[in-house]
Amino acid sequence: MAQRTVLFVLFDGVQSLDVSGPLEVFAGAETHLPGTYRIRMASLDGAPVRTSSGLTVVPDQDLGSPFDAHTLVVPGGRGTRDPSPALTGWLREHGPRAERLVSVCTGALLLASAGLLDGRRVTTHWAHCGRLARDHPAVEVDPDPIYVRDGRVATSAGVTSGIDLALALVEDDLGREVALGIARHLVVFLRRPGNQAQFSAQLAAQTARREPLREVQRWISEHPGDDLGVEALAARASLSPRHFARAFRTETGMTPGRYVERVRLEHARRLLEDTPDGVEEISRASGYGTPEAMRRAFVRALGAAPAEYRRRFRPAPAR
Known part of the structure; x- marks a missing residue:
């Protein structure tokens, strides 16, 4: 089985759990079956980023490094409100090259700004669905599910739903038993269906x-x-x-x-x-x-x- 590179895009104001939740799922899969995932984190210039909660994250590389991502993960957070044109431009150029394009929470706003969600059915955090639909009329926004998969593009709702989506992706890649083992280790359910409502x-x-x-x-x-x-x-x-x-x-x-x-x-x-x-x-x-x-x-x-x-x-x- 070929190793898949999972690349997390980092920026100042990123939501730490949008990164760490899915990252722990993919890292858990690598622990279960070594050689399955190569996990990398990258910021524009390779410098550490400060998350919205104040946590500092040190990336592995800068976004100028050669692109070899199978799965490109774009998290959300306050930093998506006024994104860097350089970051949007990088996503516009490199997003189509990934075999799988994933957003967590308001990461969907970045993908939409890069023109990568046009014609797709997507979701994001319920509080930002209206903005996504208003600012990007070519995107079909579904405010209800915790995640939506439309072809090679997968988008999730707020924060912890990124874990659900990552478990679903691992189950696709490596099978139910591996995903179940990760879910048990993280003490989460495997798995909430993607079309489960975001709230009651x-x-x-x-x-x-x-x-x-x-x-x-x-x-x-x-x-x-x-x-x-x-x-x-x-x-x-x-x-x-x-x-x-x-x-x-x-x-x-x-x-x-x-x-x-x-x-x-x-x-x-x-x-x-x-x-x-x-x-x-x-x-x-x-x-x-x-x-x-x-x-x-x-x-x-x-x-x-x-x-x-x-x-x-x-x-x-x-x-």
Whole structure:
């Protein structure tokens, strides 16, 4: 198996965890199977960079060194807000030469500024998706997933999602067992699906201003197995179904059905991760009614059936 060079691009104001998280994954793979990855870090002039948290990182080389990267990793951080034209120019010239182009968090802003994301479906940290879409209309921005893979380009959301993406890349390169060994060593799950939402329904939705609607939100979260149709929820809020649906969407930013769908999915996920309950029992408790209905919801939202999700994300029993 040919050794792959993984090159991390460094700059002042980089987010340290955007670098160290994926780096530890690739380094873990090299520990498991020596000779698989050659990991390098480079800044424009080869000088140390100061991260956004104050940590100083010393690169291995400057960006003027001969380019031989298989995987080019561009992290994010405050330094992406006003990028150096020299850095953007280097990415524009060398990015197309990498077999795999990866961004972590707001590193996607650098890639977009270099014209490397045009026509691609991508993601970034939820707080910066609007800016990415506004400043780069040729880029298809999906604000929901923790990472997105579009051909040779892979982009991840905020900070720790870079670890999830790196594990997925290692699994592609070296197989599930190696990736699983790294995940266990780092004490993280293998692996959150890329299309898992960046945050929960309760965080994704705004909190309604009016108390009857806030009470409905609380009720949904506490009773996912109940009848949560618009008529039942409207009655709880003492509103007509049409008025309730319109007011709920206006005040929370999503329809009642979408909110219920997210809450039920999260409830089922927690039960699969934290309890030994069977799929049939969980489907009833989460409001799906049948295992088949829950399976369809999981495959649609997470790309994995409930049994596969549990196998991936429940920690292995202690030996």
